[in-house]
Amino acid sequence: MGERRGRSVSSDTGSSIYFSCDEELSDEMSAPRLNVLKTKAESRALAETIKVWIVELPVKAANDILIICKDQIPDSDSVDLQHLRRFAKANLLPPYLQPSGSRASSTDSRYSTASSSSTGTKSSSRSRSRMRKRRNSAASTLHLLICPTDVISQADLSSLMMKQPPFAQDGFPLRLREITVPLLAPTSVEQAQQWTAQYWPTLYRKTNPFGPHPSLVARSEEEIRDEASKYMMLARQAAAESSSRQFGIGAGCVIVERKADRHAEIVAVAGDARLSGLGDSINPLSQCSGNIACHAAMRGIGMVARKRVRVASPKTPKDNADIDADELLVKPVHHVKDTPESVSASLLDYPLTDLEQEAFDQDNLIANGYLCVDLEIYMTHEPCLMCSMAIVHSRFSRCIFGTRMPSSGGMAGDSGLGYGLFWRSELNWKLLCWEYTASKGQEMAVLKEDTQV
Numbered sequence: 183m184g185e186r187r188g189r190s191v192s193s194d195t196g197s198s199i200y201f202s203c204d205e206e207l208s209d210e211m212s213a214p215r216l217n218v219l220k221t222k223a224e225s226r227a228l229a230e231t232i233k234v235w236i237v238e239l240p241v242k243a244a245n246d247i248l249i250i251c252k253d254q255i256p257d258s259d260s261v262d263l264q265h266l267r268r269f270a271k272a273n274l275l276p277p278y279l280q281p282s283g284s285r286a287s288s289t290d291s292r293y294s295t296a297s298s299s300s301t302g303t304k305s306s307s308r309s310r311s312r313m314r315k316r317r318n319s320a321a322s323t324l325h326l327l328i329c330p331t332d333v334i335s336q337a338d339l340s341s342l343m344m345k346q347p348p349f350a351q352d353g354f355p356l357r358l359r360e361i362t363v364p365l366l367a368p369t370s371v372e373q374a375q376q377w378t379a380q381y382w383p384t385l386y387r388k389t390n391p392f393g394p395h396p397s398l399v400a401r402s403e404e405e406i407r408d409e410a411s412k413y414m415m416l417a418r419q420a421a422a423e424s425s426s427r428q429f430g431i432g433a434g435c436v437i438v439e440r441k442a443d444r445h446a447e448i449v450a451v452a453g454d455a456r457l458s459g460l461g462d463s464i465n466p467l468s469q470c471s472g473n474i475a476c477h478a479a480m481r482g483i484g485m486v487a488r489k490r491v492r493v494a495s496p497k498t499p500k501d502n503a504d505i506d507a508d509e510l511l512v513k514p515v516h517h518v519k520d521t522p523e524s525v526s527a528s529l530l531d532y533p534l535t536d537l538e539q540e541a542f543d544q545d546n547l548i549a550n551g552y553l554c555v556d557l558e559i560y561m562t563h564e565p566c567l568m569c570s571m572a573i574v575h576s577r578f579s580r581c582i583f584g585t586r587m588p589s590s591g592g593m594a595g596d597s598g599l600g601y602g603l604f605w606r607s608e609l610n611w612k613l614l615c616w617e618y619t620a621s622k623g624q625e626m627a628v629l630k631e632d633t634q635v
């Protein structure tokens with residue numbers, strides 16, 4: 183992709199990067215792109231709503247009524263709704279709440295005029311007169327978000343309001359309405375604008391309590407977008423080799439270290455190898471019958487660990503090492519000295535193909551590194567729960583995967599199993615995660631829906 187100019191495009195559903203800048207729209211639609219994953223909490227914030235009471239009232243009575251609501255309605259502030267404006271002028275309300283469009287035709291609000299039922303037809307002309315006056319003085323009224331509807335019934339709230347000016351007998355008409363609002367704070371200015379138009383005036387506080395800060399996502403995408411396709415295609419190649427040589431299913435990964443100058447280097451390439459050992463001709467040293475856990479990510483992480491040992495201790499004394507550095511450079515490396523052969527053969531955390539070997543042989547890991555901190559992992563498919571947790575535990579900084587695996591994947595928080603393991607408040611490590619859509623003709627291998635990648 184290096185010779186093609188890239189550009190980024192934003193959408194309501196999150197950032198989206200197109201890698202190529204072709205002239206025709208049809209070409210652009212088929213270009214590879216990255217979409218940052220929504221965290222589980224962000225997905226929840228998008229979906230969860232709550233019903234609240236609102237009322238229109240004169241500006242001069244607004245604060246008094248708010249104080250009465252806070253004092254007289256227990257638990258009126260039990261739900262944190264600080265992302266919603268407490269008061270809103272009519273012209274800031276969404277269309278369905280606007281005076282002209284909010285009569286009985288509204289489908290999402292309940293309309294109640296508490297005063298008219300008790301005064302009967304005698305006061306109808308007076309009511310009409312008041313309504314006219316109210317319409318003419320709309321600029322002098324506000325709409326108050328009172329509290330969640332499950333805190334107080336409509337009857338009790340009406341009764342409370344009708345005891346207070348300006349709603350007391352023959353006063354300002356009381357119109358309580360039940361509306362739906364988002365329960366949790368928006369995570370972007372676009373989301374706040376959308377909710378303002380759809381529900382109620384909503385505030386965006388330039389932070390994201392449910393996921394990575396937008397500026398962090400933007401900065402990271404800037405770093406990875408030029409080379410993401412290159413690494414994804416290499417992972418695809420590793421997957422194809424693994425599959426064609428019957429080591430495993432058609433899944434692969436590439437692990438990259440990004441140096442301080444942002445230059446990135448490939449530190450590990452691994453294909454799936456869960457079938458390796460099932461046939462004697464594949465791995466003659468193996469005494470096992472195949473390890474179902476030899477997924478690409480697990481193997482890649484294992485290779486990084488071996489390289490860390492090699493980089494950190496090039497002259498490991500042979501009498502004091504579980505892993506001999508020289509032994510690791512022998513090709514092919516089927517086991518590690520002093521490690522039971524069956525363990526090495528079972529974990530398969532050493533290269534099986536030339537492609538894997540080439541990356542493994544490079545001593546390009548930064549010295550004194552720790553686990554997979556600051557490393558990026560590019561995967562052909564969404565990792566399974568085991569690999570997702572391994573990626574979290576290994577402390578990767580970024581994960582980019584190709585095909586979603588709704589029945590087995592552990593990263594997506596907005597669909598499928600919905601675990602969203604890359605960013606959860608109860609876990610002590612978080613990373614950024616993107617879904618990569620390949621260009622036409624370069625898609626990842628199609629796997630059975632319930633395959634654990």
Ligand SMILES: [Zn+2]
Nearest residue numbers: 477566569635
């Ligand atoms: Zn896995």
